[in-house]
Amino acid sequence: MDRLSSMSTSSAATDSLRCAPLPAKSFEGARFFRPEGRPADAASSAEARAGSTAVERRRSLFQLRRLEEKLARARAENTELARRLEAIETSTFWRLTAPARAILARYPLARLAIRSPFRAARELGVWAWRKSKGQSADRYANWIAENDTLSDADRGDIRMAIAAMTERPTISIVMPVFNTPQRYLREAIASVRAQLYPNWELCIADDASTQAHVGRVLAEFASDKRIKIVRRARNGNICAASNSALALAGGSFVALMDHDDHLPEHALYEIAAEILAHPHADIIYSDEDRIDDKGRRSKPYFKTDWNPELMLGHNMLSHLGVYRRSLIERIGGFREGYEGSQDYDLALRAADATQPGAIRHIPAILYHWRKHKTVVSFSEQQLARCTAAARRAIADHLERRGLDAHVEPHPQLSSWHRVVNAVPDRQPLVSVIIPTRDRADLLRQCLDGILRRTDYDRLEVIVVDNDSRDKDTRQLFAELLTSR
Known part of the structure; x- marks a missing residue:
């Protein structure tokens, strides 16, 4: 089959062809509150639907007030x-x-x-x-x-929305701790205690910290009955410590939190509202950003909805990641040996054990990831080890799914990953359609890349000419047609 063909069209015909731009996430395009009108799941009860409607109505009022203020x-x-x-x-x-x-x-x-x-x-x-x-x-x-700044009126409306909830799922926050600097540990725990949503429990596992202040700080918060603390007899690293914290959890959903990070005060309310709106959700995740020692926020990550291909490039769930506890228990919790990428491995295994429709994204920044100038995290100290663990987790996922593919380093970002799928024995034909009008130089460059610099053989190029008048372009067409 010829790899190149040509087609001429009138201007009117070509004008009907449009490339719809992908919706780009930006500061201006992102929204703090989500719009109303998300349908409740068909299987939810009438009472749950009524509670969900009340929550959505409150959200609409939040959004309306913010728009009026702007x-x-x-x-x-x-x-x-x-x-x-x-x-x-x-x-x-x-x-x-x-x-x-x-x-x-x-x-x-x-x-x-x-x-x-x-x-x-x-x-x-x-x-x-x-x-x-x-x-x-x-x-x-x-x-x-x-x-992304709550007013007192917003807080009041959130409290009324919580009071109107027909159900209040308990959210267990799992936090492994090891030699956390005193200030950051206090601030992390304080951010949980400051949540507007009250039905939570904080499950802390001290992984045999050697610095005395860790035990003192945890003892100060032990009087809060919502905080559960266990001290491990020996250091077992983050996977073992996370499983110890997970064993304390009694809530129907589990949120993962690092020992020095920060939750905004409305974070768990948004999670609870999402659970009520979508009662069959198994995994919920939000957007995130970084926070420094002075409380300044930066590097926002406005995420897409669930994207299994992007998930294989990096852990797009990350923070704030929330899982149905029964799902985590069914897949066996955290796997030791994947330290540094244990949450990535958990997310891949959890996603494999549920359906795409049960993975929900909240388009709001509900997690502030601590950015240190002096304190170096485990993943920064052991980057190569963490990257290797991530690739093993991806390889395990590919094997579970029965995919003929392998994972390798990303060509530009060495700590990211690239999954290469095997080409089938019978290669499918790929058709490349190029609309053009004059500009022979650009068309020649484009065709050279496709026809001479591509290592895939079974392709064809269709050039759609929109009434070109330029002499060089017409000559290029003639050259291409005679060289096929």
Whole structure:
């Protein structure tokens, strides 16, 4: 079969072809509260549906109030900008400089000529710094202020929504601890105790810490009956410690939390609301970001909904990850020998043991991952070991699924992973469709890459010409057709 064919179309026909852009996650595009209208599962009871509807109604009120606040701020800013613009345009300076502005607008080179090279270089450097450092940090800080900061009214509405819940599932937070710096351990526990949703228990396993302050801090919180603590007789590493903490859990769902991280106060409320809205969910995960020693947040990860292919590149569930306890018990908890990637291994095995529809994503940042300047985490100290454990977990997943594939390092990101599927004995035909109009240089480059730099043989290229008029393009078509 020929690998190249050509087709000409009218402009009208080609205009009907559209490439729909993928929805990109961005600060502006992300939302703190989720929209109403998510359908309850068919098997849920009428009472559960009524409770779910009440929760969704409260969420709608949250979102409406936040939009009203943003609209009021935008109107105030617009009024102030209009006032400033009027003051500028009616000033004497503006009238006197009108001829100069006309020249600069008409001749772009004049604008450059009036600046010195030094000043231009300096301004370029400032712009580049702001673009790479300051501006992105400011944008996220602004996004947090507008979309991810609770007001007292929000807290009141959340408490009313919790009071209206027909069921309140208990969420067990599993936290293995080992020689955690005192401040971070206190802050992690305090963030759990500050949750607006009250039906939780914190299950802590001290993995035989050698620093005395760990035992003292844990003893201070032992009076809270919702906090369960066990001290292991010997150090067994994070998998053994996580299983010890898991053994304390009595809730129907289990949330995983590191010993120095931070939960925002509405995190468990969002989890509980998701459970009520989707009672057959087995795995729930949220978006996340980083937090430093000064409480500054950065590096948000606005995740996609469940994506099994992306999951094989890195642990997209990660934090905040919540699992039905019976599911974790059925798959045997954490497997020793996968330290550093034990949560990745757990997530893959849990996903294999349930259905894609039972894996739910909450599009809100419900977890702040601690970013240290001085304290080095296990995964940072033992990066090679953690990466190897992750690849073993992926290889196990491929074997469980009966897939003819292998895992290897990602070509650009060595700590990420790439799964390569075996090509079937009878290779399927791949059709590459290229719409074009003139620009022979771009088309030639594209065809060269497909036809001469691709190591897959069974493909065909279909060039759809949208009434090209350029002589070089017509000549390229002729060359291609004669060389087939």
